[in-house]
Amino acid sequence: MEPLFEILVSAVxxxxxxxxxxxxxxLVLSIMNILNFAHGAIYMVxxxxxxxxxxxxxxxxxxxLALSAASMALFGLFLERFLxxxxxxxxxxxxxxxxxxxxxxxxxxxxxxxxxVRALPTFAPGMLHLGSVTVxxxxxxxxxxGVALLAAMVVFVRVSRTGQQMLAVAQDAEGAAxxxxxxxxxxxxxxxxxxxxAAIAGSFMxxxxxxxxxxxDLILVKVMQVVILSGIGSLGGILIGGLVIGSVDSxxxxxxxxxxxxxxxxxxxxxxxxxxxxxxxxxxxG
Amino acid sequence: MNRKEFLxxxxxxxxxxxxxxxxxxxxxxxxxxxxxxxxxxxxGFASSSERIHLxxxxxxxxxxxxxxxxxxxxxxxxxxxxxxxxxxxAEGAVSGATRLVHDKxxxxxxxxIMPFTVAAVTTVTEPAGVLRSVGYNAGTPxxxxxxxxxxxxxxxxxxGAIISGMRxxxxxxxxTKTISVLIPDDGSIQHLAPHVRKWAEANGMSIKGDIVGWPxxxxxxxxxxxxxxxxxxxxxxxxxxxxxxxxxVLKALRKSGFAKPVIxxxxxxxxxxxxxxxxxxxxNYYVHGLxxxxxxxxERIKWILETGTKKYGHKGLAFWVEGFDPVYTIAxxxxxxxxxxxxxxRKAWEQMDTIDTAYGTSKIGGxxxxxxxxxxxxxxxxxxLERGKPTxxxxxxxxVVP
Amino acid sequence: xxxTNRAILCVCVIVxxxxxxxxxxxxxxxxLFILTFVYxxxxxxxxxxxxxxxxxxxxxxxxxxGAYTSALxxxxxxxxxxxxxxxxxxxxxxxxxxxGFPFARVRTIYxxxxxxxxxxxxxxxxxxxxxYTGHINGLxxxxxxxxxxRLPYYYYFLALMVACLAVLWRFEKCRIGTxxxxxxxxxxxxxxxxxxxxxxxxxxxAMSCFVVxxxxxxxxxxxxxxxxxxxxLPASINLLVYMLVGGISSFAGPxxxxxxxxxxxxLFRDLKEYTPYLYAGILLFVVFAMPEGLVxxxxxxxxxLKSKHR
Numbered sequence: 001m002e003p004l005f006e007i008l009v010s011a012v013x014x015x016x017x018x019x020x021x022x023x024x025x026x027l028v029l030s031i032m033n034i035l036n037f038a039h040g041a042i043y044m045v046x047x048x049x050x051x052x053x054x055x056x057x058x059x060x061x062x063x064x065l066a067l068s069a070a071s072m073a074l075f076g077l078f079l080e081r082f083l084x085x086x087x088x089x090x091x092x093x094x095x096x097x098x099x100x101x102x103x104x105x106x107x108x109x110x111x112x113x114x115x116x117v118r119a120l121p122t123f124a125p126g127m128l129h130l131g132s133v134t135v136x137x138x139x140x141x142x143x144x145x146g147v148a149l150l151a152a153m154v155v156f157v158r159v160s161r162t163g164q165q166m167l168a169v170a171q172d173a174e175g176a177a178x179x180x181x182x183x184x185x186x187x188x189x190x191x192x193x194x195x196x197x198a199a200i201a202g203s204f205m206x207x208x209x210x211x212x213x214x215x216x217d218l219i220l221v222k223v224m225q226v227v228i229l230s231g232i233g234s235l236g237g238i239l240i241g242g243l244v245i246g247s248v249d250s251x252x253x254x255x256x257x258x259x260x261x262x263x264x265x266x267x268x269x270x271x272x273x274x275x276x277x278x279x280x281x282x283x284x285x286g
Numbered sequence: 287m288n289r290k291e292f293l294x295x296x297x298x299x300x301x302x303x304x305x306x307x308x309x310x311x312x313x314x315x316x317x318x319x320x321x322x323x324x325x326x327x328x329x330g331f332a333s334s335s336e337r338i339h340l341x342x343x344x345x346x347x348x349x350x351x352x353x354x355x356x357x358x359x360x361x362x363x364x365x366x367x368x369x370x371x372x373x374x375x376a377e378g379a380v381s382g383a384t385r386l387v388h389d390k391x392x393x394x395x396x397x398x399i400m401p402f403t404v405a406a407v408t409t410v411t412e413p414a415g416v417l418r419s420v421g422y423n424a425g426t427p428x429x430x431x432x433x434x435x436x437x438x439x440x441x442x443x444x445x446g447a448i449i450s451g452m453r454x455x456x457x458x459x460x461x462t463k464t465i466s467v468l469i470p471d472d473g474s475i476q477h478l479a480p481h482v483r484k485w486a487e488a489n490g491m492s493i494k495g496d497i498v499g500w501p502x503x504x505x506x507x508x509x510x511x512x513x514x515x516x517x518x519x520x521x522x523x524x525x526x527x528x529x530x531x532x533x534x535v536l537k538a539l540r541k542s543g544f545a546k547p548v549i550x551x552x553x554x555x556x557x558x559x560x561x562x563x564x565x566x567x568x569x570n571y572y573v574h575g576l577x578x579x580x581x582x583x584x585e586r587i588k589w590i591l592e593t594g595t596k597k598y599g600h601k602g603l604a605f606w607v608e609g610f611d612p613v614y615t616i617a618x619x620x621x622x623x624x625x626x627x628x629x630x631x632r633k634a635w636e637q638m639d640t641i642d643t644a645y646g647t648s649k650i651g652g653x654x655x656x657x658x659x660x661x662x663x664x665x666x667x668x669x670x671l672e673r674g675k676p677t678x679x680x681x682x683x684x685x686v687v688p
Numbered sequence: 689x690x691x692t693n694r695a696i697l698c699v700c701v702i703v704x705x706x707x708x709x710x711x712x713x714x715x716x717x718x719x720l721f722i723l724t725f726v727y728x729x730x731x732x733x734x735x736x737x738x739x740x741x742x743x744x745x746x747x748x749x750x751x752x753x754g755a756y757t758s759a760l761x762x763x764x765x766x767x768x769x770x771x772x773x774x775x776x777x778x779x780x781x782x783x784x785x786x787x788g789f790p791f792a793r794v795r796t797i798y799x800x801x802x803x804x805x806x807x808x809x810x811x812x813x814x815x816x817x818x819x820y821t822g823h824i825n826g827l828x829x830x831x832x833x834x835x836x837x838r839l840p841y842y843y844y845f846l847a848l849m850v851a852c853l854a855v856l857w858r859f860e861k862c863r864i865g866t867x868x869x870x871x872x873x874x875x876x877x878x879x880x881x882x883x884x885x886x887x888x889x890x891x892x893x894a895m896s897c898f899v900v901x902x903x904x905x906x907x908x909x910x911x912x913x914x915x916x917x918x919x920x921l922p923a924s925i926n927l928l929v930y931m932l933v934g935g936i937s938s939f940a941g942p943x944x945x946x947x948x949x950x951x952x953x954x955l956f957r958d959l960k961e962y963t964p965y966l967y968a969g970i971l972l973f974v975v976f977a978m979p980e981g982l983v984x985x986x987x988x989x990x991x992x993l994k995s996k997h998r
Contacts, residue, residue: 010509014508035797086976087975091796096975097972099925099929099968101968103964103967103968104964104965104968106964107329107961107968110337110961111962119530119561121564122564125564134541134543136541205505209507209530209562210529210530210533211530212530213331214331217331217921217922218505221921222505224804225805228801228805232797249509250509251509253513254512254513257471257499257816258471258499259813259815259816259818260812261501262501262809262815263809263812263813263816266805266808266812267809269801269805270802270809273798273802273805274794277794277795328963329960329963329964337961369960370957371957371960371961371963374917375915375917376826376913376914376917376918377723377911378917380719380911381719381720381723381954384716384719385716385957388714388715389715389716402824402826402917405828405913406826406911406913406915408828409828409911409913413836428826428829471823472823472824473818473821473822473823473824473825474825476819501815502824
């Protein structure tokens with residue numbers, strides 16, 4: 001039977017990867033109060049872009065990663081300016097807009113790039129030996145980047161002036177506007193950052209796992225589980241949310257059927273929503 | 287108009303008529319077509335692969351038509367492909383099939399692949415007596431059984447791969463005694479498990495522990511790979527799955543230290559698995575698959591690869607072949623029956639001893655396994671990944687599905 | 689629109705729908721009509737739930753409860769579909785009441801999340817019992833409602849849709865509906881006048897899910913094969929989009945939304961793999977140009993015509 005330590009390590013690694021995927025989503029939700037369903041699709045496109053830049057055009061993979069993040073950041077600016085800005089505060093319209101974006105992105109990828117099987121070459125080859133456990137470098141690097149990005153995001157929001165303004169907007173948008181805070185500029189920054197992080201996540205996951213046009217749908221559900229669990233408005237808290245969902249997903253399948261694993265993951269989130277809708281660390285949403 | 291001009295225009299008219307008339311007569315002989323429907327996912331999650339199946343169907347049409355079409359009782363018929371989208375859903379499959387069968391009057395349909403779409407289309411085509419050549423089979427009775435007399439299986443399918451896979455595994459690694467098995471948890475495990483056990487035992491091996499099922503919407507396949515490895519078998523078999531999943535599992539198995547053979551009892555392009563798993567993990571892996579530079583590639587598959595690459599600009603060989611054979615087998619059955627009536631074609635097909643496919647001459651079997659003798663079983667190649675390189679492992683030629 | 693005008697319009701539409709099948713030949717068109725009736729009913733029931741502010745992203749799951757209950761009972765228990773369909777509706781209603789109590793106090797976006805995950809959870813329950821439900825591979829061998837002929841199916845679903853819409857309309861217009869709208873405005877104020885949030889929300893959920901379960905059961909016996917693809921998250925989101933794009937502030941909204949958004953991609957089947965672009969285009973157009981939803985078309989047309997005649 002698998003040594004306990006190895007199971008725990010794999011749980012932590014998967015959890016951090018979920019955190020990486022969820023970071024951008026949490027930022028946009030907590031600041032703009034927008035449920036960006038298209039997050040999964042953007043994550044997927046980011047992964048494919050990284051592939052095209054690196055394998056297609058022969059650039060260095062880290063450079064391709066940066067280019068992909070930059071491209072999706074620009075896309076995020078476009079989304080915010082022309083689509084989400086109009087519907088700031090209108091939950092229903094932003095849902096419809098996100099759905100439309102998903103359809104366009106998925107269909108375009110399907111018709112152009114997704115034809116053949118793709119996986120990004122590894123960002124960090126090799127294995128690391130921690131005592132009795134062997135861990136793949138790329139999973140470690142991905143996990144580390146996930147935690148690092150989250151930490152950077154939390155620090156930025158707490159420390160920088162822009163970040164403080166974002167917090168103010170998240171608490172009370174009208175009040176913040178009255179104080180002269182330019183909401184739209186902040187929303188644009190948040191959206192660009194969120195999309196860039198999604199692209200980075202998609203690229204790393206595309207190397208650890210694989211790239212396909214529907215990977216966004218799968219990850220969106222996981223991301224929502226993580227974010228809802230930690231609570232809307234909480235950024236650092238997604239570390240804990242990620243840990244819970246990641247542990248369920250990596251430990252339970254070893255002992256029980258996949259269907260039960262999924263049911264448990266869902267039950268945990270529903271139970272929390274019933275007892276404490278704000279999540280473990282979140283604030284009440286308006 | 288004077289006499290000279292009149293004679294000029296008359297001769298011009300006669301000359302023109304001399305061109306037109308024979309063409310018209312010839313055209314009457316050539317405009318006969320046989321419409322074969324092709325159901326594939328053009329939208330939805332399965333579309334990225336099933337669009338390639340449709341391309342394979344188009345290649346089949348091109349091949350048949352460029353080789354003289356289908357000749358019935360002295361008349362030549364060209365094949366016209368009628369594609370229809372099934373949207374990757376059961377409802378879309380029924381809608382698409384309804385449109386093809388009842389609105390467009392199509393009498394023969396090629397496709398589909400995924401079990402729930404195959405089963406859904408059955409509800410439309412069987413009562414209407416429409417002939418079907420299905421591109422895959424995952425072993426569930428709703429897809430293909432004695433209750434679906436108008437449906438034929440044009441590929442070896444999962445059970446065919448189990449039969450050939452078990453035999454090949456024992457032949458190549460005779461010291462294998464126990465196998466652990468990974469099968470998608472989508473309802474097919476209960477139907478495939480008996481076949482897996484039967485054919486393992488027939489080759490002197492046994493299944494260790496329970497079958498490891500994995501859900502289709504898994505992000506991280508590592509726990510399932512570990513579960514299979516922890517059973518301590520001499521080999522791991524994967525029944526069904528796609529390159530992304532297979533590559534992830536292979537990677538996870540190798541990284542956990544499991545070095546024994548991993549064999550895929552389904553059909554993939556081994557280069558795709560290499561892409562996902564990475565060179566380091568891609569070793570001691572074997573799957574039923576076509577290799578792009580296999581020296582023993584059959585003529586027709588070579589043609590598909592060449593023509594397809596030129597026409598479509600990529601190399602989706604495995605999917606092309608999966609779309610080619612359903613159309614190709616229908617055309618042959620029609621030719622054998624010398625009739626356009628689905629009932630006559632069905633009966634003729636059942637009587638055939640052999641039928642041609644892209645893989646070469648294939649047998650017809652399956653009475654015991656499926657309940658009717660409607661399964662086309664052909665030779666298959668095994669491709670391997672050894673030390674990060676795709677390696678041709680030869681062909682399994684005399685596969686029999688009882 | 690005045691009440692009499694509205695009534696006349698409804699009667700006209702029903703009369704047209706009754707006559708239509710006698711004129712059309714194509715079985716595919718029949719199927720389009722029938723499926724439209726199904727989705728119109730489902731979208732309308734979603735609105736009943738939304739009256740109190742609970743926007744469900746898992747409604748297709750309740751449709752699946754009705755479908756699977758009826759299909760499994762009929763297939764394994766050999767009961768007649770006419771018996772099992774109401775049981776399907778009942779099963780969906782019972783589950784709705786059971787989860788309705790804990791879900792009643794969950795508001796706005798949290799309710800949407802809860803319903804979204806509930807929808808996923810329901811499907812995983814089917815997977816746990818995959819041996820009977822057929823899992824993703826689908827459940828086949830479901831006894832049909834009417835052997836063979838198409839016409840009875842059409843009239844059944846037309847009658848079902850009209851009956852359900854009538855009931856849902858009454859529900860919305862009666863005291864219960866008013867109370868639900870009050871709760872939507874402010875549950876605090878509503879509670880202060882004695883309107884129990886829990887009681888009315890559970891009622892709405894029960895009514896809504898009974899209808900969608902009943903229509904789901906009918907769907908199972910019409911399609912004759914059911915699998916997760918009709919009831920998963922994208923399916924729930926579809927229902928939500930039908931309601932939102934049609935116009936959430938009007939009873940006719942989901943009806944028009946479902947009819948247009950379901951039929952248009954089917955009409956444009958020949959666009960093949962480009963169809964999703966059309967769908968996305970419609971969504972964006974409505975959201976930008978018609979915030980009140982598709983239901984605002986007649987009014988817009990009217991005022992545009994009036995301005996032309998000046």
